[in-house]
Amino acid sequence: MTTDFSRVPGAPVSADISSLVRLHTALRAVNYTYEGVASLLGDRAFEAMTRDQLTPGIYRLNQVLGYEKTASTFSLGEKSLAQVVRFFLMGQVLESAELEAALGAGLCDLLVELGLAESAASGSLQASVDLRPHAADDGTELYVASDLGAHQRPGVLRKDHVLGIGHASLTLAQFTERTPLERALDLGTGCGIQTFHLLAHARHVTATDISERALAFTRFNLLLNAPALEIDPQKLEDRVSLLHGSLLEPVAGQSFDLVVSNPPFVITPRSSGETPADQFTYRDGGMAGDGIVSTLVRQLPEVLNPGGRAQMLGNWEIPVAGPGEQADWSARPRDWVGQEAEAWFIQREVLAPEQYAETWLRDASENRDPAHYEQAYTDYLRDFAARGVDAIGFGMIWLRRPNLQAAGERLHRFEEITYPIQQPIASFITEAVAHYDAVTALDDEALLAQHLVVAGDVTEERHLSPGSEHPSLILLRAGAGLRRTILETTETSGFVSACDGELSVGQIVNALATLLDWQDASPQQELISNIRELLEKSFLRLEQGD
Known part of the structure; x- marks a missing residue:
């Protein structure tokens, strides 16, 4: 309200x-x-x-x-x-x-x-x-x-602590796409840092929070910075709406072109008789396990306009794997994404339950009370053990409500990237998604007619044993964006080396088929599949004009 x-x-x-x-x-x-x-x-x-x-x-x-x-x-x-x-x-x-x-x-x-x-x-x-x-x-x-942080004041943080500018908020700001748009939603605004950035490219921003104190901080910050944010302080509502409430309740019936959220995603043990006053509102959504993130992933597409996008941060639990199995961190997030939505999860960090408990107990200075710290730490371990949690992943989440007129395939990508990436990463994400849409709209016949070039930041790395004539390992590395590395085959390497925009994909593939004496269509189909991966991950680019 x-x-x-x-x-x-x-x-x-x-x-x-x-x-x-x-x-x-x-x-x-x-x-x-x-x-x-x-x-x-x-x-x-x-x-x-x-x-x-x-x-x-x-x-x-x-x-x-x-x-x-x-x-x-x-x-x-x-x-x-x-x-x-x-x-x-x-x-x-x-x-x-x-x-x-x-x-x-x-x-x-x-x-x-x-x-x-x-x-x-x-x-x-x-x-x-x-x-x-x-x-x-x-x-x-x-x-x-x-609010003053734990390093600036004594004691445990107040339960309705309003978080300032931190690593997570800057990460989200650098991840948020900055294309001009009409309406944006900052869900869980806190001190308002995401709203300030959104105002640079959104005509109107709706900022929500479950904490009235947080919304008061946001209003103060907006008006203090009114000239820089191009806000008329007498008509704040023309640019920003401040709404109090939980999750999507305050914006029921509304829709947006972009949603950003650094939600209270921290996994915290629940207890009987718990009330909102017992929770750190800036980090604790009040749901068991990773329920706050799963709920938002499922529900955010409902408030997006067709083609609208959401960017958020989150945690997800990684269950203990069965005997002889390897834990799949993406299994739970995949289940959250419905058929009517697109998603790109990038896992940036993985913590064991012990590390996770230590991190968040220190975050609120709960370690300053030894007895409380020991009990809270034990509660964390019991909670994770009860649900069979082996580890906790953290990362960035990109969502989109598909445009029904779009010709490309729907994007469902789950990848782990724990090394440093380009920052800010938003412009790369925007370009990568546009390129993905263009590439997946091409059938094989159309793809073979394209002229491709190698992205300017891409290099090839060959590993040879001393005295060997041929490399034992060929790697293709991207120096910008997500800075991925792909293991190449000899055929893929040969194809990439010929991508200077002069020859079409079909001409290069036919030349390789003759050179390598392919006897059936399977090597060609495997190469085309590899070419699609290189295109979808921006190692190769469609030549401008095609």
Whole structure:
């Protein structure tokens, strides 16, 4: 349902636009920008901060402020910036006079009024939120408010913690396709980071969340960054709708061209008598096992327009394999994808149950209470054992509602890629899907008439034993995109080497058939199948104009 999120207890206040303008102006005046902070801290301290390690940054700021000896000298502007970084990013208590000297007279009162700061002791303040600069891939400079992290405050995180910009949110932003469109849905918006990116290419964005605090953070961030996001703060609803509710309930009856979601996918043991207040809303969907992800994979196509797409992150359980069998990580995800949808799952990481439990217990600082940690860890192990879970996979999920007029085959691809890939990957995904659609629309006769070229990032690697005349192994490697490697046959290698756009596929295949003295059609059919794989995975390209 639609609610006023300008004043929600425990969240930043966004009722007064002029106050947000004043804050934005003060932050910009002190060069509190992504580049400004990175330059002030230096590469190593800034990189450490991205790993939630604050000590190198604090040491550097103490040098800037003269608390640590250094041969360098710093300007008054750098010292003012250092105080703001100490306050918002390092979680340090500052004297009100120090903060006002940096940001300007009256700013301390403003920060308290906006819910960004609270009294720590007589005459001093501490940040009540993390407010940090963020630079989008297109260069847009933003400020993003979220709850303070475990590295900035003591104790276990609050259950309704609003997560800030992290590795997962940046991964999703880099995975999201950026084609211009009318309507987009950010499901589980959190602090709103995906909505900010969507506004660059979507006319209207609907942002939903089960947490009213999260929606209040999103509204604050949208209005604080209104000029950069090209939003009229007096008419926010023209560009963004903020809706409260679970999963797809708030958008029942609506449809979208694109859905993005970093859902609360963390697998958490359920307990009898559990209530939503017992759950970490930013990560826990309240369903058993990987139910939140399976539900979304099944239901998201229903809110997509024909040809519409969804990109999301998720976990999936990998069951224990039977005797003599090898576990198939994709078995469960395949079952989730209905006949009326297309899917591309890319598994990026696999964790054992023990590793998984340790990761997420640390994430919420639950390891700070030894007794609770031991009990929660045991609950995880019992939960996974009860359902026969051998491992947990994590990765990226691409979905599409098919366009009934499309001529190509429906895409159902499940692959594991655990090594580094091109980032951002979105443009490659968009191009790869378009190429897949074009290639699968060709029957064998049409394929044989095409002229192909090798993609510009592709190289061939041959392995020979010392003294051997012929290679024992031929690999084709893609240097961009998903950076796949394919094992080639001698025939496939010969075909690829002739793909310079001059000869058609049929001409090259016929030449190989004569050279290798094929006696029947089976080698040709095998080669055509291999050619299709190379095309569908973008090692080979249809020559432009064909």
